[in-house]
Amino acid sequence: TTADANAVRGNNGIYLSNGTVGATFGNRGFGDKEGVVYRAGLYDDQETLRPIPAGHIPNIAAPKPDEPYRQTLDLKRGVLITEYDRRTVTAFVSAARPDVVVVHVKGATKDEMTSGTADRIGNSQAIPGAAGVPTRYVCADYSYVADAGSTNSFTVIYALSEGATEQSAKTAASTAVQFALAAGFEALLAAHTRAWEARWDAAGISIDGDPEAQQLVNKLTFDLLQSVRAGGDHSVAPEALSGNFYKGHIFWDADIWMFPALLAQYPDAARNLLDYRYKHLPEARAIAKSQGFAGADYPWESASTGKETAPSGFSTERHVTAGVGFATWQYYLATEDTPWLKERGYPVLSGVADHFASRAKKNAASGKYEIKGVYGPDENKGKVDNNTYTNALAKYCLEAAGKAAKIVGKPINSKWAEVAKNIALPFDKEKGAYLARDADELRSTKQADGELVIYPARLPMPQATAEKTFDLHAPRPIKTGPAMTASMHALIAARLGRADEAEKYFRDSYRPFVRGPFVLFSEKRTLDRCVFTTGAGGILQSVIYGFGGVDFDNWDGIAKAPVALPPSWKSLTIRGVQHEGKRYIITVTKNGRTVKAQ
Template sequence: MKHFKLWMFLLLCSAASGQSSWEIVADEINPNNYYGITVANGVVGIVSSPQPLKVTDVVLNGVYDYYQRGRVSNILKTFNHVNMNLDIDGRRVGPNNISGYKQVLNMEKAYLETSFDVEGKASVTSQMMSLRNMPYTAMIDVSITAMNDIRITPMSVLEAPNHLQDVRNYYSEIDRPHVNIPLMTSVGLSPSGKIKLAASNSFVFSEEHGEEPDIIHEEWDYNMHLAKFHKKLKKGETYRFSIVASTVSSVQYEDPHNEAERLTIFAMLEGADRLRKRHEGAWNKLWKSGDIEVTGSLEITRDVRSAMYHLYSFSRAGTAYSLSPMGLSGLGYNGHIFWDTELWMYPPILMLQPEIARSLLEYRYERLDAARENAFSHGYEGAMYPWESAGDGSEDTPVWALTGPFQQHITATVGWAFWKYYQVTKDKEWLSTRGWPVLKEVAKFWASRVERNGPGRYDINNVIGANEWEENIDNNAFTNGMVKTVLEYATQAALELGISPDPDWMHVAENIPILQFPDGTTRENATYNGVIIKQADVNLLSYPLNVIQDKNQIMKDIEYYLPRLAPDGPAMGAAILAVLYNRLGMSEKAAEIFSSSYKPNEVPPFGVIAETAGGTNPYFATGAGGMLQAVINGFGGLDINDEGIIQVETKLPSGWEKLIIKGVGVDNKTYIVEEK
């Protein structure tokens, strides 16, 4: 009887382990309806493929060149350096001769596991990761178990994307008394020829030197070459090997060819086990310093962790890289940097990973001179940040999009984000060297930008607000509210450093109008007449700006603008309303809005988030940022003010037994909200 009970206990544990909030399982894979998952480390993003042992794209952060649309720069795909082929008994493994095909993203340890059987011959498992401990390096671990006596031929394939030119392929073997390093490398130029990209990879074997397989190198005509080996396996035997691969560009290194090879050699000699241990250790540190769990809902916990996983994957501490709306999941929005970073993705990162948040701000600080030049060219003082920013910080919006010169609220939003970092960290040295220089220039810009038409009429005319469907309008609610706020923040920053602020900044702030309809509803702009809007604009004055704090006013604005939100608008707008509903004590309505902010946007087979409901352009990291704000700042009740991170009164919706937010702020505090 005891043995039976033990067996039942183990069976139940096994069944439960199949439902993990750390894993996203894709076991119904349709190549015609497949949107890949990304493994990334803040520098190299690798997008999965429905084809076995393949990947779709490899994206290198911070590397832009001019090609494709709009005569503006585009983030570059680099060499596909982690693709594989596998032959078993002379036949290529592919969709037509495999079964049990499954892909599982392990978010806790940040690897994608792919497994399948090959027509009664072998079981194959691969685990792919973009190494967190080596920002330019990826690794694939492969395990093949023979069902019968077989001969396997694994191939590491290195392929250039079509836009690279003057591609050169190299192969060499570095033979030392203790090791042989088979090194396959490709080097090419970006479309303009200005940037050199390089990628290199190598097999990693567990056999002693002299017993490892012999490598055969083959070069093909269409910018592709491969390295392969043969191995005979007995029935029941399992063979394991790894591939390490590095990619860099002349943006990061003066000599990318040599550096890619050096990094690959280092990774190869570190060995797969050491690399994995360091990779998992780095991710463990991230999760310890920033995790969220919803007791009572495994599904919501998984969804929230997916959002965190993607934001963590797309960003990195110790760099000056920022976040594109699509992160490192592809070439969406050309990989450019918008307000999406500071208003949507940055706030949850600031709460959970302040060091990563600092990197996002460093991107803007390094481009302050370009913003000054942009302000000068438009006839203003201070710094005017571009709506779309890429490599050098100049305006990179296509000329046909009016958002470029007119969506100026981004300049105020950048300044807002800088002060928020100081509120959380109280890092006065950073404020002196980074925060103040930016806030000062932002304030100077807006003081020169307003049109002084009398008391209470310091108008900001001819702009585009958060609702991009209303172009070239006057006194936009969000723009005006953010400008008032950042002028106050710049004044505070000066006082904090013992500097006399320009008194004109507060004078301007006090005279910028927030318009209303006759019934008291906040008006989106001077000519807004109730048409459908792309996304929340007025409601941003209540959260995150706190310009509007009266609960009756907040509800009045929600009731007016919620029915006017476009059903096909971007995901993040609804998330803001979820925060506001929760702060008004309406947790069930908040939960309904929260679910609508991302669930309709999930696409198969991993449930990655598209920009809009029914959209086909994942991963929309901006939406993930909005969703996390709904959880952290709405249901969690966390907020940021001059005291630092505080918690306001909040309430959980039904089904949420407990909300646990771990690793908050520089003190790594844990906040718990329990069902009442």
């Protein structure tokens, strides 16, 4: 029992994934008969993430409405265990085999043991691509086999594979199933467990004095990690592979909210999100050219083609392009991977810089470069002139491109520095604070906007200006807005040294949105779609970059940065922070912050 009103809401199943395949499991440890699974990057001709029927579901009776059952999500191993009516169902989406889902049942009845023991032939279907994208074929194959020497346990191996031809998809799925069958359940579980334990052993976050926050951070880290597979080139949608809300499209959520949360401790996983952007650099260049601009301009929403898929109006939300450049430079600062910068990072970053140098137009009267007619993060306002966050992040990219050019030995576009130095940044001298845009009426906003010039845009400013800017904008977002605003407020407050305020925002960033008992995170207070990886990234950033003080732009200054640990926390330890190929442990107490080699 629980007094948490949210505990009875939103338990629509437990999402498990390996970054390639995502599935949701119900209260009997299986998906429902109508259930579907999703495969990363598999979009149809409408550019919508395609749901694939899960195929055969073993004939296992579900718990009755009033029948007790016990369900445990083991985060350390990435395993869901469901117990009811003398049955134990163990399920996982293999972290060791990208196409494979495994379900093991112990305590099955005789009828259940014989209801589906024959191998099934995989069902395949064609997924027509959008214009210019070849048709892909997907095959769902599975086998339902009794465990050797057992009269009451069996294993279901499910594989979801794709290919350029129907036969190649079938062959891939069949091969995945047969390899898994040959290995057996125990070996599959062991390999999957080792993969997850390696992640947790390499890095982690420990909060002493706040079990609630500790559980939250563990679960949200798990949700982000399971939604990306190192070595791929797929990005992460706002609700990952749990469904196709927002059509499974890629937004600024990936580059600004999720990427930094992964970068600090798992740069190899974070790189996937950048490789997706690099893969679609030609399309970004085509978008810029179609508007009469130079460089690369990334779409507000994208899927398999890399083309703009957003409704009209939202396609002018140009801060998404600055976010791509920001993430690219952050990756280099964290890793100092110069070969990567030369091959992939610099082409993207210089493309972004060329675009803003072309898009920003000089105002003859003021001498400032202006970017007009764009949406800012406050989408309720519509098109505005000189959204300060957009311009500040463009400035960051223009300056970063100049630094990157020197590193890789490329010529520098002289206009980068000129625009960066003179870009319009609306400022109220009387208030001593940056505004959100030209003609800012200081009314309510959909979400954080003007305050984002402090972070992530990192616009250089005196402490007093940062405080006045934050105080001006923090009260503005509406209370029914998306979850990530409060986490950014917590981060900024912490960086300003305001411990009590930071803790309040931190609690506000998750308590109205979490659905118990599995810490299912919803985008909005009123909704129960509960795998909002954007919000997960925001909260983890508040811990890592806010309370933890991690700053790849000023690594040497981390130990000296203001300490604003929540009063209820005794200490915060962040293991496995990677910088220039080495791992570090950052420890924060009320007395200060230390950085030491791991």
